[in-house]
Amino acid sequence: MRNPKKRNKIPFIILFIIHTSMIGYSFYKSKNKKQLFTLLMADIGFAYLLEYVVLNVFHAYTYKPRIIKKNFFDNVFGAILSQGIFVPFTAVFSTVVKIGWVGKLLGGVYFTLIELLFLRLKVYKHNWWRTIFTLILIPLYFKISDWWNILLGKRNPLVRFISLFLMILVTEANLLFLFALTRKVRFGAGKFHSWKEHFIIVPLYAITLSLFSTVSFLKQNNWSAKLKVLLMTIGLDQIFKKRKVLKEKFHVADYFTVRILAIFLYGKFRDLVYGVRTTGEIEDSEDKMLKKNQKQT
Structure with a gap:
C-alpha cells in the first residue's frame, strides 16, 4: 500500500517543477530582469494579501500536502506553494509571453482543472470556497499582472x-x-x-x-x-x-x-x-x- 503522505506530496512536487520551469523561461526571455523580479514579487504580494483574508481569516479552504507534520503549518505551507509559486509564476509567464484574453481564460480553466483534481485526490478541500471563484479570479489576476508590468515600465x-x-x-x-x-x-x-x-x-x-x-x-x-x-x-x-x-x-x-x-x-x-x-x-x-x-x- 502506498504511503498516503507521499501520495499527497506528488501533485505539489509536479506543479512545483512545472511552474519553476515557467518562471525560469520567463527570466530567460526577459530583457529587463530587474523589472521582472519586481513584478514577480508584487504578484506574490497581491496573492499573499488575498490569501490572508480568504485563508487566514475566513478559512475558505484547506491544503493537505502532508509535507509538514503539524496540520496548521502544513495548510499554510500549501497556501504558500499555491499563492507564492504556482499562481504568481504563471501570471508572470503570461505577462512575458504576452498572452491575450483567450489565453488568460484558458489559464483560469487550467487552474480550475487543477483545483478539481486536487479535490478528487483529497490533497485540498473546500470549506466555503467554490471553484467558480477560481475560474473568474485567475484571468483577472493575470490581467492585473500585465497592467502592473506596463506601469512599472512607465x-x-x-x-x-x-x-x-x-x-x-x-x-x-x-x-x-x-x-x-x-x-x-x-x-x-x-x-x-x-x-x-x-x-x-x-x-x-x-x-x-x-x-x-x-x-x-x-x-x-x-x-x-x-x-x-x-x-x-x-x-x-x-x-x-x-x-x-x-x-x-x-x-x-x-x-x-x-x-x-x-x-x-x-x-x-x-x-x-x-x-x-x-x-x-x-x-x-x-x-x-x-x-x-x-x-x-
Whole structure:
C-alpha cells in the first residue's frame, strides 16, 4: 500500500517543477530582469494579501500536502506553494509571453482543472470556497499582472511604492513563517497563543513593519533609513512583548543578525525598484532645485 503522505506530496512536487520551469523561461526571455523580479514579487504580494483574508481569516479552504507534520503549518505551507509559486509564476509567464484574453481564460480553466483534481485526490478541500471563484479570479489576476508590468515600465510613482512595499511584505511573511515553524516566535492573545491567532496577527505585524520600511527607504537607501527600520522593529517587538502578544525564543545575536540582514535586503529592493543614485547625481539634483528656487524668487 502506498504511503498516503507521499501520495499527497506528488501533485505539489509536479506543479512545483512545472511552474519553476515557467518562471525560469520567463527570466530567460526577459530583457529587463530587474523589472521582472519586481513584478514577480508584487504578484506574490497581491496573492499573499488575498490569501490572508480568504485563508487566514475566513478559512475558505484547506491544503493537505502532508509535507509538514503539524496540520496548521502544513495548510499554510500549501497556501504558500499555491499563492507564492504556482499562481504568481504563471501570471508572470503570461505577462512575458504576452498572452491575450483567450489565453488568460484558458489559464483560469487550467487552474480550475487543477483545483478539481486536487479535490478528487483529497490533497485540498473546500470549506466555503467554490471553484467558480477560481475560474473568474485567475484571468483577472493575470490581467492585473500585465497592467502592473506596463506601469512599472512607465516608472509610475504609486506602482513603484506599492511594489517596494509588497517586496518587503513577501520577505517578512516568509521569514515570520520560518520563525514560527522553528518555534522562534509566536503571536497571540492571552496566556495561550494558538496558531490560529498567530496567523491572523502576524500578517498585520508584517504589513505594519513593511509599510514603515517602505516609507523609510523611499528617498534613499542610506544608513539613516536602515537605522530607522531597525529601531522600529525593536520597538514594535518590545511593545508586542510587553502587551504579551508576542513570545520569542531568539538569542540576541541571532535576532540582530537576522534583522540587520533583512534590512540590508530591503535596501537592495529599494535600489532595484528606484535605481541607485550616486552622490554626484544627488548633488546635481539639489543644484537644479536650488537654481529653480532662485529663479522663482
